[in-house]
Amino acid sequence: MPTVAMTVNGKAVAGTVEGRTLLVQFLREHLKLTGTHVGCDTSQCGCCTVHLNGTGVKSCTVLALACAGASVVTIEGLADGDTLHPMQEAFREHHGLQCGFCTPGMIMSAVDMVRRKGNDLDAQTIRKQLEGNICRCTGYHNIVLAVQAGAAAMKTAKA
Amino acid sequence: MSQAAQSNRIGQPVRRKEDLRLITGRGNFSDDVNWPHQAYAYFLRSPHAHARIRAIDARAALAIKGVLAVLTGRDLEADGLKPLPHVADSGNPHEPDLVAPPGFKEMIAPHHVLAIDKTRYVGEAVAIVVAETVNLAKDAAEALDVDYEVLPAVTATRAAAQPGAPRLWDSPDSNISIDAEVGDKAATEAAFARAKHVATFETQINRVTGVTMEPRAAVAQYDPATRRYTLHAGSGGAVRLKQDLAKILDVPANDVRVLMDDIGGNFGTRGMIYPEFGAVTWAARRAGRPVKWTCERSEAFLSDYQARDLAVTAELALDAEGNFLAMRGTNLSNVGSHPTNYGPLKKGVEIMTSLYRVPCAHFKARGVVSNTMITRPYRSSGRPEVMYVMERLIDIAARDFGFDRQELRRRNLLKSHELPYTNAFGMVYDSGDYHDAMEKAFTLGDWAGFPARRAEAKARGKLRGIGTANYVDTATGVPRERAEITVHDDGRVDVVIGIVSNGQGHETSFAQLINEWLDVPLEKVRLIVGDTDIVQVGGGTHSGRGLRLGSIVMWNASNKIIGKGKRIAARMMECDPSVVHFAQGRFSAQGTNQSRTLTEVAAAAQHLPDLPEDLRGPLAAFSDETIHIPSFPYGCHVVEVEIDPALGTVEIVKYAAVDDVGRAVNPMIVHGQVHGAIAQGVGQALWENIHYDPASGQLLSGSLMDYAMPRADHFPSFVAEFTEVPCTTHPLGIRPGGEGGTTPALGVMINAVVDALSDFGVKHIEMPATPERIWRAIRGRQ
Known part of the structure; x- marks a missing residue:
């Protein structure tokens, strides 16, 4: 299985994923960043929205491998330490x-x-x-x- | 926005304690929970609406590497699993009984966690597959060979009730599962005989589903050493889930532990245990591993409990002046594949007459099974349907017999001096000012200024309509609740209670109560609700019972704490307990400058050596109450719509709501409940629809691409106010506030839409009032 490396919430991360692994699965299951949620299977609900290279995307509709080298921000990375966004x-x-x-x-x-x-x-x-x-x-x-x-x-x- | 809170006491819009973890991604929802060494489950579901299962061949599936178990209905029988312990009738003594006629045979329809010999709806689980990964489990499910004998099916409500309809169960002799009558038939017939006018209405109220944004998920394990099962899954209440799970597994209740943390919505949809929860827990024992299952959204459309789906024929009798004389009709509830809960049928029919003065009434209340998913209570169970029927009847009567819609309501709406009022079905409305709520809603909705707005819209080629609906709710639910309050020696207070928040903000509103009564800071109050090894009793969150019953047991327990505290403080201050008073968190001895804080007293309870047995620490008290008396929130909504006749689209121009919740503990939260409830009701009226194809029995609204959910751009900002007439049957004056928004929303929306179409002679639009239906109605092709 291929390895993918990216930056998530300012930290360099890498993992071995299947070709079909979605970004949201990589975030939730590999990185244990469970703040990003899965509410549907048709890209309708928006519960899985994250920022990919500064742009809002539904992470259920992006393959993890397609995010190689990208910068991802999730809800866990939005606050500045203890100061809320x-x-x-x-x-x-x-x-x-x-x-x-x-x-x-x-x-x-x-x-x-x-x-x-x-x-x-x-x-x-x-x-x-x-x-x-x-x-x-x-x-x-x-x-x-x-x-x-x-x-x-x-x-x-x-x- | 809400005003800033002036304190953390009752009546203040206190910002929510639970929000910090939820806005930072640190909530703990069911799918966020993972246990070491867990395997994954996937359910194979029936593709047929009705079929006999001749055989299931699992050999190819079990041969796949990484597949741990395949369990079917035959395994379930062999292991002695019991059906889901549904309770069809609550048996509340304040509600009429739905009594079947003599000789009516009860339907025997056990609801097992997997189908055994037959499947009765598309999506019924026929096997559970456990594997090392979800994808492997899916692959194995595809490799299962199920030999089905496809049978004729029926999904539509009235069709299912026909004598010749395909039969789901062997007994009784039709699909009718309950056939009852309520009210006074003879008096009603007599009143209709002397009526000047009779308004009639026939409708099929659409079926909807809850769509909690968090899909269901469960992880379970079995410990052979202690022979205990543990399940983590979201529900309306932990204790009931534990008891029900134990009954399915056929083990003592204490051999089961249920855990839950954050729960992403309920609305009744999570009100009863699901087959999958039983199957996953059983599979964990069979596989010898923790097993996790996460429901996908498309699967949720098939397998979440659904709701409404009521066929109604109703008539309203009036005299020449417009006084209501009587009401009669038939409500036929499509209960789905198994009759599991007659709550919606009963809670609707018992208030068919709403808040109006209707001297007599008679209704048939019938239930019918069909080849569809089971229906159960959903936000304001049963009431939105009947309020819609009554409010449509009033508008129909006004139109057909030349009455003014507002005046007809003013004439017949009960006045405060008539309360308490026993309605024609025996329900006793305790208190309220219904006219005040209605007139306020008329003002908020600017009914008086409507003709000018209609003319202005007409000049632009648009159709404006205005509608109103009064409503009453019947809040009942599981009657028993218990709270256990412990004051620790460091000032923290633990509240153990059997009521779980599904988004209602109990961590804040319950803590406000404790702050009011014990003067404990909000942040020191901890609710313990989601672990049945700690929480032993409690009915959960449904039917407006959370704050309504929770406040009573917390209040009782708080008073006991103060009572014990006074006696301990008296010993500390060497005075008589009768001179000790509790105020602002301190026990003070009258006539002295001596006082002790609650924390000091709690510490003393732990260390004073000579306390009598009932005062020995920790400083704790409980209250366990069984409260059957229903509560009746009420109110009135006014909505204005604008329809584009070229497209049939409905724009909600203004939505004005007046709801009476008695005393509001946290008005910010109550307003939020009203807003969300309105959107859910409007969703059913205009867009949402669970649609089974009548020919094939297939679910055609099986994803968020097909099932139209309310979205932000469907609504204006709501104009919502509440009146606070204290409820006379609640010691703190509280009425529930979570369902009122939904209750009138169906009727008010359709009344407004039909009003907008009045120039075209349109007399009614069935729900959901989609652009297609409206477009056709405008063109005379209903």
Whole structure:
């Protein structure tokens, strides 16, 4: 079986995988980074969203071998030590989660949304951009508020 | 956003304790759990809706290197496994009995963890394969040779009830599994005979499924030395899962330990043990290894318990002024392949008349088996269906007989002075101000300003509609709950309770209660819920019972702690216990400047040498209560929609909700519950549908590509408020808040959609009101 090496959350990692091993399986099963979740088998739910070379991707739809040499950030790598990322903080402050299963994917997706759409996000933009992330608990109401506040806070944090 | 919390007490929007681990990826969901040396399971499932299993040849599968075991229904019989211990009827004394007519033969339909001689729905597990990896187990499952004799099948509700329908079980003489009547038939007939108007409605309420975002997963092991089984799997409650698993394995309950940590949603879907949990645990013993199984989403669509699916025929009788006189009809519940739970049927039919003054009513409550997955309670079990029927009937009556929709509701909605009110089925609504909630919802939804908005939309070529629905819930559930509270000598407080959070935030709201009563900081309160070696009693999370019953036993136990603490403090301060008062975390002796903190008293309980036996440490107390009395949350929703007649698409312009939860412990959490519950109800009304092909019995909505889930861009922000009329049957005034959002959502959505289409003479749209259905209705081809 081939070996694959990449950087995950700033650390160099390597592992022996099957050709069919998905990035999410590599993260969860090889690296024990179980914060990235699997909620479906059709790339619909977005629970497995991570950042691959700075871009949000569904890690159930990427082969681990295709990530050779890449830089991957998962939910475990988002905070700066004990300091939460502003988007994480916003989800807590605005009650943007209930069971928490979709939450890592939601947060990773939201951070990617800010990269693509900027820090001043209106509710309609956020709702459209969250089309690829499903939540069953919140009715999205508080997720939208959280993303809006998190995006704004990221601007302040950068400044 | 919610306001900042002013304290950590009852009524404050305290931010959740559980969030930190969940937002940093440190939660511990079932699939995150791995045990050393574990093997992996995969289930081979029936491709046929109905088939006899003639034989299963496992030789080729077992020959694959790395395959450890293949177990079938025959092995299950040989090992003496018992069926799932479903409890079809709760037997709550406050609810009407669903009594079968004399001579009705009970259906004998055991639900085993694997099919034995027949499969009765597509997706029923016929074998479990255990191998070194999941992929190997899948390969081996493919190598299993099952000889099926395909039988005729029936999936649709009314079709399954026909006398000539293909039969699933040998007894009774049809697929009807329960055939009961509730209410007063003679009085109802008499009222209909003198009615000026009769509104009629016939509908097939669609079948849906829970789609918890966390698919089910389980890992189990067997220890031959202690002869104990351990299962880690998410559920609504650990204790029931343990008891049910022990019954399936036919071992004493204490030979089973169940563990669970974070659980990714429930909504009733995790309310009962699943066949796979029993099979995995059994397989762990047979394979001599821990065995893990993770459900895939497509598999979940086949094998998660499903819900709703009710065929209703209903009539409402009115006098000339619009006063409701009586109601009658038939509810036919499609229970799936095995009759396992009549909760949805009963909890619906007993409140058919909703919050309205309906002097008499009579309904048939029937259940029918079919070649589909089992249906069971799902968020607001049984009530959204009947509220939808009642609210549709009112709108139909208004339209057909020339009444105003609002006025008809105002005329018939029960007034506060009429409470407590016994409805036509014997259910007693305790308290509330229904008119206040309804008028507030009308205001929030700006009903008065609607004509102008409709005209404005019309000018743009769009169709606006507005709808409303009142609702009442019946919250009952497993009546017994127990809490055990221990105050440690370092100030920490442990609460052992049989109620597991599936996302409701108990670690926060339960800790707020303890903070209120014992003045213990939130971070010092620890809930222990997910280990049955510690938690011995408890009914789990369902039917709005978590906070409702949990608060009572925690309150009782807290009061006992204070009572014991006073006696210990009295010894410490050398005074009489009658002069000791507890406030702000301190026991104070009246008339002195002496006081002791709760922590000091807890420490004294541990080390004072001469305490009477009942006060010896640790400082702990328990409360174990059995509470049958139902609770009745209520409210009113108003929704405004805009339909594009060219496409049939529905935009929800505004959703206004007023819900009464009695006293709200954490309003931020309650609002979150309402939002999510609304989305689940709207999902059923507009998009979600479990669809079995009637010809083949195949599930055609078997993935997230085919089953339409509510997404963020389907909704506006909700306008949600609650009223807080204290519940008179709860010592703390609490009503449940988790299901109310869903309960009126079906009726309010369809009422608004039909209103938008009124210019086209459209009288009704069945759920889900998809763009196709609306487009066809506009063009006169329903």
